[in-house]
Amino acid sequence: MDVDLVVPGLYHLRPDFGQAYLWLDGRSATLIDTGTVGSGPAITALLTELDVELDRIVLTHGHEDHVGSAAELRAATGAPVLAHAGDVAVIQGEQPRPDPVLLDWERPLFDSITPNVPPHPPCPVDQEIAEGDVLDFGGGARVLSIPGHTDGSIAIHLSRSRTLFTGDTIAHFGEVVLGTFNLDRAQAVESFRRLAELDTEVACFGHGEPITRNAGAELRAAAAKLND
Numbered sequence: 418m419d420v421d422l423v424v425p426g427l428y429h430l431r432p433d434f435g436q437a438y439l440w441l442d443g444r445s446a447t448l449i450d451t452g453t454v455g456s457g458p459a460i461t462a463l464l465t466e467l468d469v470e471l472d473r474i475v476l477t478h479g480h481e482d483h484v485g486s487a488a489e490l491r492a493a494t495g496a497p498v499l500a501h502a503g504d505v506a507v508i509q510g511e512q513p514r515p516d517p518v519l520l521d522w523e524r525p526l527f528d529s530i531t532p533n534v535p536p537h538p539p540c541p542v543d544q545e546i547a548e549g550d551v552l553d554f555g556g557g558a559r560v561l562s563i564p565g566h567t568d569g570s571i572a573i574h575l576s577r578s579r580t581l582f583t584g585d586t587i588a589h590f591g592e593v594v595l596g597t598f599n600l601d602r603a604q605a606v607e608s609f610r611r612l613a614e615l616d617t618e619v620a621c622f623g624h625g626e627p628i629t630r631n632a633g634a635e636l637r638a639a640a641a642k643l644n645d
């Protein structure tokens with residue numbers, strides 16, 4: 418697994434498919450997303466190497482490439498899994514993942530990618546999180562409910578370090594763009610605009626490279642170009 422240091426105390430993890438982030442407060446670690454199923458051993462090896470304890474697993478939404486290793490990591494570390502109520506049934510395997518409403522250009526991309534993304538093993542959610550919750554890491558991690566990509570999509574904003582985790586609502590492939598494969602594109606656009614207004618220096622996306630300086634300006638420039 419490729420691992421990059423984004424800024425001190427924040428790692429960008431790239432398992433075989435998907436990506437995840439590890440935030441450290443001293444020896445206390447928070448994992449944001451988990452990659453596809455089977456990424457667990459590489460992530461636990463990293464925890465050992467860094468000599469940290471995993472205290473929570475936060476899922477930005479219920480897609481397979483984000484939830485995939487949550488069950489194995491929860492079992493291996495005892496860390497609780499946190500997610501928004503809107504995606505809990507999918508994460509716990511009680512409901513199938515709803516199909517996104519694809520734009521014409523997204524269809525071939527979706528058809529080529531989805532067969533390569535294995536389904537996630539159902540994972541119990543230990544704590545439902547909601548808009549306005551403040552989680553105990555990063556000096557206070559604010560939860561934003563940003564539906565559209567999925568019903569239960571969330572972002573996390575750390576105001577002290579001005580760090581934003583966007584989940585799949587925003588992606589960064591050379592340029593900052595609206596994430597693909599949304600359940601409700603109009604809602605996702607609205608959520609993107611909301612995230613762009615935050616005071617953000619470092620932005621971490623569900624897909625694509627993090628931005629480490631003045632990310633808010635790039636997000637606002639991208640938001641201004643979005644069509645409703």
Ligand SMILES: [Zn+2]
Pocket residue numbers: 478480566585
């Ligand atoms: Zn997704």
